[in-house]
Amino acid sequence: MILLAADPGAKLIAGGQSLVPVLAFRLAAPSLLIDLRRVPGLDTIVVGDDGVRLGAKVRWRDIEDDLRLPGAHPLLHAAVGHVGHYQIRNRGTVGGSLAHADPAAELPGIAVTCAGEIAVSSAVGQRTVPASEFFTGPLTTELRSDEVITELRLPPWPAARRWGLEEFALRQGDFALAGIAAFYDEDAQGRARNPRIGVIGACSRPQRLAAAETELDGRTVDARTIAAAARAAAAVVDPPQDLHADAQYRRALVATLVERALRAAAQRRSA
Numbered sequence: 001m002i003l004l005a006a007d008p009g010a011k012l013i014a015g016g017q018s019l020v021p022v023l024a025f026r027l028a029a030p031s032l033l034i035d036l037r038r039v040p041g042l043d044t045i046v047v048g049d050d051g052v053r054l055g056a057k058v059r060w061r062d063i064e065d066d067l068r069l070p071g072a073h074p075l076l077h078a079a080v081g082h083v084g085h086y087q088i089r090n091r092g093t094v095g096g097s098l099a100h101a102d103p104a105a106e107l108p109g110i111a112v113t114c115a116g117e118i119a120v121s122s123a124v125g126q127r128t129v130p131a132s133e134f135f136t137g138p139l140t141t142e143l144r145s146d147e148v149i150t151e152l153r154l155p156p157w158p159a160a161r162r163w164g165l166e167e168f169a170l171r172q173g174d175f176a177l178a179g180i181a182a183f184y185d186e187d188a189q190g191r192a193r194n195p196r197i198g199v200i201g202a203c204s205r206p207q208r209l210a211a212a213e214t215e216l217d218g219r220t221v222d223a224r225t226i227a228a229a230a231r232a233a234a235a236v237v238d239p240p241q242d243l244h245a246d247a248q249y250r251r252a253l254v255a256t257l258v259e260r261a262l263r264a265a266a267q268r269r270s271a
């Protein structure tokens with residue numbers, strides 16, 4: 001942290017899976033690279049009554065291999081299975097993904113959808129930033145140049161929660177053209193409570209789709225409710241247009257993925 005504070009041109013490197021391509025394309029030219037691998041204490045996964053805490057150096061593979069997480073946070077576990085290829089999952093880290101803030105990356109999407117919090121430290125102190133405020137645009141975050149991400153905190157996941165995760169990518173391992181994470185709890189009458197629908201890939205940053213969540217809240221999740229939520233989601237996203245897909249295609253894709261995710265959620269409880 002002292003090195004980072006002393007040199008404004010310094011950059012942290014964790015798994016290198018995003019930074020090395022950035023350096024290779026000469027999109028950044030740091031004066032100093034600070035390797036996080038030997039920094040102690042940032043590589044643990046804590047599962048407790050207060051939820052799941054992922055240290056910044058936790059790799060995708062650590063999440064995949066952790067036998068507690070399919071029960072403690074099935075949405076997180078499922079999302080990591082969509083990240084890149086095995087080789088990338090073997091090196092890429094939680095902190096690197098959050099700091100890089102690719103709008104199509106899975107973990108920022110999960111962090112926002114689940115109302116996670118990101119803990120950061122600098123030479124002068126520590127603070128916690130809600131994930132909903134952390135991502136400010138494509139590859140842009142609230143993180144200051146002298147700060148290090150130390151942890152992602154995800155709130156507890158109720159055992160009976162219903163959830164679904166759907167993505168579409170052109171090839172396996174590619175970043176998704178769009179992805180939807182959805183979940184809700186059920187009241188005694190079987191109506192949806194606390195619904196969340198988050199999107200990646202179809203907006204400039206990961207975000208929740210409040211209009212679609214409203215269509216679910218307090219309702220039975222049947223075909224009619226699902227169709228209304230899908231329409232609302234497509235209406236509020238602001239998809240990018242790039243060489244992979246145009247905005248209209250991504251908007252239609254969002255509707256389809258919301259529908260699929262909610263159908264899966266209606267059939268799947270967490271435990």
Ligand SMILES: Cc1cc2nc3c(=O)[nH]c(=O)nc-3n(C[C@H](O)[C@H](O)[C@H](O)COP(=O)(O)OP(=O)(O)OC[C@H]3O[C@@H](n4cnc5c(N)ncnc54)[C@H](O)[C@@H]3O)c2cc1C
Pocket residue numbers: 011012013014015016017018019020021036056057082083084085088091092093094095096097098099100104105106107147148149150173174175176
């Ligand atoms: C071919 C390919 C396909 C991929 N597909 C996907 C995909 O489908 N989904 C997906 O989510 N990701 C994908 N990725 C990205 C991959 O998951 C990256 O590993 C991840 O985004 C960055 O993690 P890292 O540890 O490698 O970070 P690095 O590359 O080491 O660093 C990335 C950035 O984060 C900063 N940083 C790193 N750690 C910290 C920290 N603790 N605090 C503050 N700043 C920090 C660095 O300074 C740098 O700016 C893909 C990558 C490749 C090369």
